[in-house]
Amino acid sequence: MKPRVLVFTCLATVAAGGVTVGNARASVPGAIGGRATATDTTVLALRHATVIDGTGAPPVPGRTVLIRDGKIAAVYATGSRPLPAGARTEDLSGRWLIPGLIDAHVHLTGAAPDMEGYRKLLGWALGNGITSVRDMAGDDRILAYLSRQAATGDIVSPRISYAALMAGPTFFAEDGRAQAASAGDVLGQAPYMRQITGATDLSLAVAAAKGTGATALKLYANLPVSLVRGLTAEAHRQGLLVWTHATIFPAGPMDAVRAGADAISHSAYLAWAAADRIPRDYAARARADYLHIAPDDPRILAVLDSMKARGTILDATLWVFAHEAAEDPGSVGPGLVDWESAVTREAHARGVLVDAGTDDLGSPDDTVPNLHREMAYLVEHAGFTPLEAIVAATRVSAMAIGQSATRGTITPGQRADLVVLSADPTADIHNTRRVVRVFQEGRAHER
Ligand SMILES: [Zn+2]
Numbered sequence: 423m424k425p426r427v428l429v430f431t432c433l434a435t436v437a438a439g440g441v442t443v444g445n446a447r448a449s450v451p452g453a454i455g456g457r458a459t460a461t462d463t464t465v466l467a468l469r470h471a472t473v474i475d476g477t478g479a480p481p482v483p484g485r486t487v488l489i490r491d492g493k494i495a496a497v498y499a500t501g502s503r504p505l506p507a508g509a510r511t512e513d514l515s516g517r518w519l520i521p522g523l524i525d526a527h528v529h530l531t532g533a534a535p536d537m538e539g540y541r542k543l544l545g546w547a548l549g550n551g552i553t554s555v556r557d558m559a560g561d562d563r564i565l566a567y568l569s570r571q572a573a574t575g576d577i578v579s580p581r582i583s584y585a586a587l588m589a590g591p592t593f594f595a596e597d598g599r600a601q602a603a604s605a606g607d608v609l610g611q612a613p614y615m616r617q618i619t620g621a622t623d624l625s626l627a628v629a630a631a632k633g634t635g636a637t638a639l640k641l642y643a644n645l646p647v648s649l650v651r652g653l654t655a656e657a658h659r660q661g662l663l664v665w666t667h668a669t670i671f672p673a674g675p676m677d678a679v680r681a682g683a684d685a686i687s688h689s690a691y692l693a694w695a696a697a698d699r700i701p702r703d704y705a706a707r708a709r710a711d712y713l714h715i716a717p718d719d720p721r722i723l724a725v726l727d728s729m730k731a732r733g734t735i736l737d738a739t740l741w742v743f744a745h746e747a748a749e750d751p752g753s754v755g756p757g758l759v760d761w762e763s764a765v766t767r768e769a770h771a772r773g774v775l776v777d778a779g780t781d782d783l784g785s786p787d788d789t790v791p792n793l794h795r796e797m798a799y800l801v802e803h804a805g806f807t808p809l810e811a812i813v814a815a816t817r818v819s820a821m822a823i824g825q826s827a828t829r830g831t832i833t834p835g836q837r838a839d840l841v842v843l844s845a846d847p848t849a850d851i852h853n854t855r856r857v858v859r860v861f862q863e864g865r866a867h868e869r
Contacts (some may be wrong), residue, residue, distance in 0.1 A: 426639040436521040449674030464510060465490045466864065468840075469500045471514035473849065476816035477832040478809065481848055487519060489838040492863035496834055517858060518846055520812055522834050522839030524552025524819035526795040527687060527737055527779025529569065529655040530582070531560035533602040540568055544579035546786040548867060551664070551857045552793055555783065555821050557584035557688065559642065561603045562614030562634040570636065578867065583638075583823040585665055586631035588653060589791030593617075593704065597643075603840055618649055628656045637824060638663035638684070645670045647677045654681040663824050665737075669694040671704040672756065675725045685735035685777070685822045689769070690762040696721045708743070714755030717764035726769050735775045735822050738766045741792060741799040742781040763803040770805055777822045778815035790855045803849045808851040815854075838864040 459728055466489040473485040475497070488496040496503075504744050505511065525547075525823040529699045530540060535653070557565055565584040572579035587600070594600050594610040594617050599613070603615055610617030613630035625628045631639055639657045641664065654664045668691035675695040677760045678686050684694050693710035694700050696719040716722075729736060744759045771778055778800065780792040797815050806814065820830025841862040845853035 427465045441784075444532055456858055457731055465495070465506050467505055467509045467511045468514050468519065468842075469511055469843075471519040472846070473832055474518060474520045474809070474812060475833060476813055477833070478813050478817075479845070481518065484716050486517075487832060487838075489861070489864045492865070494832060494834050494836050494838050495833060496660060505785055514842060516666045516844075518843040518853075519832065520836055520841050520843060520847065520854070521816040521820075521836075521861065522841055522860065523551045523815045523854070524554040524556070524778075524823065524830065525552055525580075525780055525783055525791065525796075525815075526556045526685075526777040526819040526822045527558050527781050528632065528783040529557045529560050529781070530555070530557050530783070531564045531603065533605075535561075535564055540564075541577055541579075542786050543710070543783065544568070544572070544577060546666070547581050547783055547791050548578055548860060548862065549857070549867050550794070551841040551854065551860055552580045552583040552783075552789050552791055553841075553860065553862050554583070554820070554823065554825070554829060556780075556819070557780065558781075559585055559587040559603070559615075559640045562586060562612075562636060577867075581862075583825075584636055585608075585638045585640035586636040587640045588616045588617065588627070588645070589642040589704075590646075590649075591619055592702075593643045596705070600745050610765055618645060618653065620649070624649075624652050625660075626657045627661050628653065628662065631657075632660055632662055636662065638665045641666040641670055641673075641678070641683070643667065643671055643707075644702065645673055647673045647681075649673075649705045650669070650677055650683075651681045654683060658682065665822075666841075667690050667704075668736075669700060669707065671707065672700045672702050674700050676721075676728065679725060679728045679732060679734050681866070682732070683734060684824075685737050686729075686824065687737040687779070688743075688762075689736060689738040689740060689741060689766045690758050692725060692764065692765050693761060695719075695725045708753070708758060709755040710758075712755050712761040715761070717761055718766055722765065723768070723772070726765075726772050726774050729769070729775075730773045733775065735818060736766070736769050737777050737822065738762070738800070738804070739779050739781045739796070740804060741796040744797065745782075749780045765784075767803075767805040768798070770810070775818050775821065776804075776814050777819040778811065779819070779822075788841075794852075794855045796849045797854055808848045811851055812847060812854070838856060838862075
C-alpha cells in the first residue's frame with residue numbers, strides 16, 4: 423500500500439502525488455545539468471514535423487518550426503524558405519509536434535515540505551510533456567520558491583502558476599489541509615490561506631494575496647454571493663484572476679459566473695445549480711442528488727450558456743472523481759461519475775471552454791502524469807475528439823492561467839514549449855504518452 427499523505431486536493435482523500443515519491447528518478451536523463459541560463463540563443467529548426475498547433479486546426483505534415491531565443495520564430499512548409507545562417511536542425515520525420523501540455527489543476531504542496539520530492543515530481547512531469555502547471559491552493563511560501571526556481575532554471579520543472587485561497591471562517595476550523603498548508607501562520611490569516619468575512623477589508627486581503635506572487639484568488643468554500651462578488655471585482659481591479667469552485671456554498675454556480683470568475687472547477691459541482699437548496703457547508707460538495715438532477719436541467723444549461731457568453735473556463739477534472747469513486751465508492755455521491763461526464767459533454771457541445779486539469783499531478787512511481795489520463799477521459803467519456811482534448815490541455819489551459827498570449831499554441835511569437843511524440847495523438851489520444859522529447863522555451867529535455 424502506498425501511504426496516503428494529506429495533500430491539498432479538492433477531493434480531500436486523493437492519495438499524495440507531491441510528497442510520496444519513492445525512489446524513482448526524475449526521468450529526464452540528458453536534461454540540462456545544474457543551473458540553466460534563461461534561454462538558448464541559438465536558432466533551432468525542427469524540420470519535417472507533423473504539427474498539431476493547439477488552435478484546433480488539423481495536423482499539418484512536413485512543417486518546419488523555427489525557434490529563436492526560446493520563442494517560436496516561424497512555422498512553415500519544410501524547404502519553402504532558406505534556413506537562417508548557423509541554424510541547427512533536427513529532423514522530426516515520423517514525429518508529431520504538439521504544444522507543451524498544461525495541467526490546469528494540481529496541488530504540489532502537502533503537509534510537510536519535501537524539496538527532494540518536489541524536484542523528482544516536477545522533473546518527471548516535465549519529462550512527460552507537462553511544461554506548465556496551475557496549482558490550485560496550497561502553501562504559497564513553498565509555491566513561490568518552487569515557481570521562482572522553475573522560472574530561473576534552478577530546477578527542472580514545469581512553469582508554476584498558483585493561487586491564494588480564500589474561504590469563509592468555518593472552512594478553516596474544519597479543514598485539516600488548510601491548517602497544514604498554513605502551519606506557522608495564524609490560522610485563517612495567512613495571505614494565501616485567508617479567512618474572509620463581511621468585516622474583512624477586501625482591498626487589503628487581495629493586495630496581500632497578490633504579494634504572495636499568486637496569479638489568482640481561489641474562492642474555495644463557505645462564501646456568500648456578496649463576498650464572491652466583492653472579492654472578484656477587487657481581484658480584477660488589482661490584476662489578479664479569479665478561480666472558484668463551481669459551487670462555493672452557499673454561493674452557487676450562476677453566482678460565480680455572474681460575479682465574473684475566470685474559471686470554475688469541477689463539473690460535478692455544477693449540479694448544485696439545479697438543487698432546491700445549496701447548503702452552507704462545502705462538505706456536501708460531491709454529494710448532490712446526481713440520480714435525479716438532469717445534466718441538461720434548464721438551470722444548468724443557463725449556467726453553461728452564461729459561461730459560453732462570458733468566456734468562463736470549465737475546469738472539468740473528470741478523471742480524478744472517477745478514479746476516487748473506483749478506489750472508494752462511498753467517497754462521492756451515487757451517480758456522480760456518469761453525471762460529471764454528461765454535463766461536460768453538454769458544456770463542450772454548447773461551446774464552453776473546457777481545460778484539462780487533474781487535481782492530482784501524479785507520482786514519479788507511476789507510468790505517466792495523470793494529465794494524459796484526463797485527456798483520454800475527455801475523449802472516451804465527454805465527447806471530445808482527440809484534437810479537442812489536446813486543445814483543452816494546451817490552448818485552453820494556457821487561457822486558464824492567463825498566459826494564452828505567450829503559451830499554449832505552436833504559433834509565431836509564443837514561447838517554444840513543445841512536445842515531440844512518436845505516434846499520432848489524433849489517431850489515438852493515448853499516444854500523447856509517447857513523448858520522445860520536450861522543449862521548454864526552446865531548451866530540450868530528453869525523455
Ligand atoms: Zn483541487
